[in-house]
């Protein structure tokens with residue numbers, strides 16, 4: 001029994017909200033600013049956008065990546 005696809009981790013594009021396999025998205029991490037993580041190997045929280053230029057622009061210019069990453073950081077704090 002081979003089930004390809006079932007285990008593919010899906011990530012949501014912060015620009016358009018579409019869920020796609022990780023490999024089809026660009027990963028960004030927060031490192032003194034937003035850095036593209038081309039090989040998806042950096043540690044820490046990541047945010048994803050489509051490889052589409054529009055999504056990339058939206059993600060970066062409208063600070064969606066930033067917001068998404070900051071939100072995650074904040075969420076880690078225990079609020080009770």
Ligand SMILES: [Zn+2]
Nearest residue numbers: 013016050055
């Ligand atoms: Zn997108």
